Amino acid sequence: MMAAVELEPTAADLASIEAEWPVIELELELTGLELKRLGRPASDVELRRERHLVRQILAARLAWATSVAGDLVELEEVA
Numbered sequence: 001m002m003a004a005v006e007l008e009p010t011a012a013d014l015a016s017i018e019a020e021w022p023v024i025e026l027e028l029e030l031t032g033l034e035l036k037r038l039g040r041p042a043s044d045v046e047l048r049r050e051r052h053l054v055r056q057i058l059a060a061r062l063a064w065a066t067s068v069a070g071d072l073v074e075l076e077e078v079a
Helices: 011-036 044-078
Strands: none
Touching: 011 044
């Protein structure tokens, strides 16, 4: 028999998810846009919206990665 495994997220897990949430939201919005136009060509408005979302996602990922890198630097300084 296997031992029970704790599956509940820790406070650190939840904080990490919350910090990454802006990226997740934008990616979900982009996925929704892509699903709406399956099987048909995209309109000019949809293509502009998609490009805008991609730029927002890249900016949000950069902000998140910079935040995580800053946290790592702080941890190294404490150690």
